[in-house]
Amino acid sequence: MSWELLWALLLACALLYVGLQLVRFARADGDLTLLWAEWQGRRPEWELSDMVVWVTGASSGIGEELVYQLSKLGASLVLSSRTANELERVKNKCLEISNLKEKDILVLPLDLTDRGSHEVATKKVLQHFGQIDILVNNGGRSQRSLFEDTNLDVYKAIMELNFLGTISLTKCVLPHMIERKQGKIVTVSSILGLAAAPLASGYAASKHALHGFFNSLRCELVMHPEISITNICPGPVQSNIVHNAFTEEVSKKLENTGSQEYKMKTSRCVRLMLVAMANDLKEVWIAEQPYLSVCYIWQYAPTWAWWITSKLGRRRIENFKNGLDADSSYFRPLRKKTD
Numbered sequence: 001m002s003w004e005l006l007w008a009l010l011l012a013c014a015l016l017y018v019g020l021q022l023v024r025f026a027r028a029d030g031d032l033t034l035l036w037a038e039w040q041g042r043r044p045e046w047e048l049s050d051m052v053v054w055v056t057g058a059s060s061g062i063g064e065e066l067v068y069q070l071s072k073l074g075a076s077l078v079l080s081s082r083t084a085n086e087l088e089r090v091k092n093k094c095l096e097i098s099n100l101k102e103k104d105i106l107v108l109p110l111d112l113t114d115r116g117s118h119e120v121a122t123k124k125v126l127q128h129f130g131q132i133d134i135l136v137n138n139g140g141r142s143q144r145s146l147f148e149d150t151n152l153d154v155y156k157a158i159m160e161l162n163f164l165g166t167i168s169l170t171k172c173v174l175p176h177m178i179e180r181k182q183g184k185i186v187t188v189s190s191i192l193g194l195a196a197a198p199l200a201s202g203y204a205a206s207k208h209a210l211h212g213f214f215n216s217l218r219c220e221l222v223m224h225p226e227i228s229i230t231n232i233c234p235g236p237v238q239s240n241i242v243h244n245a246f247t248e249e250v251s252k253k254l255e256n257t258g259s260q261e262y263k264m265k266t267s268r269c270v271r272l273m274l275v276a277m278a279n280d281l282k283e284v285w286i287a288e289q290p291y292l293s294v295c296y297i298w299q300y301a302p303t304w305a306w307w308i309t310s311k312l313g314r315r316r317i318e319n320f321k322n323g324l325d326a327d328s329s330y331f332r333p334l335r336k337k338t339d
C-alpha cells in the first residue's frame with residue numbers, strides 16, 4: 001500500500017471519528033463527566049442500595065420519581081414535603097413497586113421555610129433509622145414574572161425556600177455526617193444556577209446562591225473528604241414546576257402553564273442524577289439539546305452567550321406578554337395566541 005493511500009485512510013478514519021463524536025454530542029443529555037461516569041463509572045445499583053436517603057420535595061416531579069427509582073434499588077427512604085397525604089400516596093407506590101417494608105420508608109412532612117422545625121425533623125430521622133447517608137435537597141419552586149412587575153416579597157419567599165430552607169436543613173444534617181465520617185449532600189439546582197433567562201430573575205438568583213454556597217462548603221470540607229457535595233443542574237424536565245411557579249405576587253398562580261411534552265422525561269433525568277450520586281460528581285448538567293449547548297456556551301464563551309440569550313430572551317418575554325407559555329416556546333417560533 002502506498003503512503004498516500006495510507007494517509008488518506010487515516011484521514012478518513014479521523015474524520016469519521018470526529019463525525020461520530022459530533023453526532024454523540026448532538027444527542028447528548030448530560031455533560032461530559034456525567035456521560036463518562038454513566039458509561040464506565042460506578043453504577044447506582046452497586047452504590048446506593050443499602051443507604052438511608054432523605055429526599056425533600058418527594059411529593060411531586062423529580063423528587064417523586066427519585067424516590068421510586070431509589071426504592072427499586074433498595075434504599076431506605078425519608079419522604080418530605082409540605083403535603084402529608086401526597087407523601088402517603090408516594091410511599092404506597094414505593095411499597096407497591098419495590099421490596100421495601102413499611103419500616104423502610106418514613107413519611108416526614110416538612111416545610112423548608114419553617115427553619116425552626118428542621119432540627120426536630122433531623123432528630124426524628126435519626127431516631128427512626130440511626131443514620132442519614134444521603135440528603136437530597138430537591139424541594140423548591142420556580143418563577144414566571146418580570147422583575148419590573150414583581151413584588152419584592154416574591155424575591156424574599158424564593159430565597160427563603162430555595163436557598164435558606166436548603167442550607168438550614170443541610171446545617172442540621174451535616175454534623176451527623178461529619179461524626180459518622182460518611183455522607184453525601186446532593187442539591188438539585190438548575191441550569192439557571194449557571195446561566196440566566198428572563199422571567200426567572202429571583203429563581204436564577206436563588207440557584208446561583210446555592211452554587212456559591214455549596215461550592216464554598218465543599219472547600220471547607222477538605223478535612224472531611226468522605227463527605228461529598230453534588231450540585232445537579234437540570235434543564236427543562238417534566239414535572240409540576242411551572243404549575244407551582246411564583247408569579248408577580250406571592251399568592252398569585254400562573255394562568256398558562258403550557259405543555260410539558262417537549263421537556264426531558266423525569267425518569268431519564270433521575271437516572272442521571274443517580275449516576276452523579278453514585279460517582280460523587282461535583283457538578284452535573286442534565287439537559288437535552290439545545291439547552292446542553294447553551295450551558296457550554298455560557299461556560300466557555302460568555303459574551304456569545306449573552307448575544308444568544310438576548311435574542312431568545314426577547315422572544316420569551318413576547319410570548320409571556322402574549323399569554324403563551326414562555327418556557328415551551330423558548331426555542332420555538334413565536335406562535336399566535338389562537339394556535
Ligand SMILES: NC(=O)c1ccc[n+]([C@@H]2O[C@H](COP(=O)([O-])OP(=O)(O)OC[C@H]3O[C@@H](n4cnc5c(N)ncnc54)[C@H](OP(=O)(O)O)[C@@H]3O)[C@@H](O)[C@H]2O)c1
Pocket residue numbers: 056057058059060061062063080081082083086110111112113138139140141142161188189190191233234235236237238239240241242244
Ligand atoms: N422541572 C424542571 O424543569 C426543573 C429544572 C431545573 C431544576 N429543577 C429543580 O428541581 C427541584 C424539584 O422541582 P420539580 O421540577 O420536581 O417541581 P415540582 O413538581 O413542583 O415539585 C416541587 C417539590 O417541592 C416541594 N416544595 C415546594 N415548596 C416547599 C416547601 N415550602 N417546603 C417543602 N417542600 C416544598 C413540593 O411539595 P409540596 O408542595 O407538597 O410542599 C414538591 O414536592 C426544584 O428544586 C427545582 O428548582 C426543576
